[in-house]
Amino acid sequence: MDLDLDGLRVRTLVAGDADLVVEATRAERRPALWGPRPAGPYSQDDARAALRAWEAEQVSYGVLDGPRLVAALGLMPSGPGAAELAYWVRPERRREGLGRRAVRAVTAWAHAHAGLTRVWLEIDPDNAPSLRLAESAGYRYEERMPRHCRTWAADDPAQDVWHDCLIWTHEASGRRR
Template identity: 35%
Template structure:
């Protein structure tokens, strides 16, 4: 069903997919689209207890992981989401980061990420989140990025703060995790004056 906006769309439809899925860089990191060859490490990641603790969905096989990758590619062509493998050199996968629920009319999207055990507490998550945020709030033209996590996930809270996401409040009993319902912290980072805003802006 079509509708007419009374305001101008923050990001014109078709402007993101007019270019290839971006490859982003941060110090020591390359963020690239997922490749079918990444299926084994992707599947193994979801066997990690910490990743399973905070995620309710996980692939059951390498074949299903590749199906997820195909879905990621489709989401990009439909301007619904962008998904990256976080790598050390374009090859060694260290984690995953995504922009989900991309609302081009309002210029809002949600960030999500995980990092493999060997790469934790090394700045990988905050570096990847900063790189995605700079692209999204800069070149891509988003106005607001949101990020939520369980109030019990202190590590994710630290990552969000280091990447410039301000804690805005608590969403009570907002999400279901494997051990039941959790309160969720809501963080956000804004584009102000044409540039990505940091907390001090």
């Protein structure tokens, strides 16, 4: 993928983008991005490991403003015609509508070019900005999954804290549940 997003470039992230991920997450105060284990800020080793894992398990996209990574999105296959979409915006670029624009663009691309009929989001019920983004990007609330998501406070899942997740979905035009 290589898209123009109102002067920003959306492209596939590759293993050689570790420096971009490290620089972009430098100001992050909490675990950022996504699996296999969220980190924040990312070290070079974290970034390289994440990019390798992302290439093997999903497709990840970077939103670049010139040479700087300002947001990242990942499409993780979850069955025939479906994928979870994860997103992150660098701290100093939040509340600019960048996440909403990027989620809309990648969702439209996923329906039109990747053949996905259903794209879904997992959102912490306490993450009000992410809930607003989902709704403004055209996603619809589907269900609450009790104790479904990890906080990653511990490496061992049995020792970790689990919280509810809200599932929001976007279906290809003409398909509604």
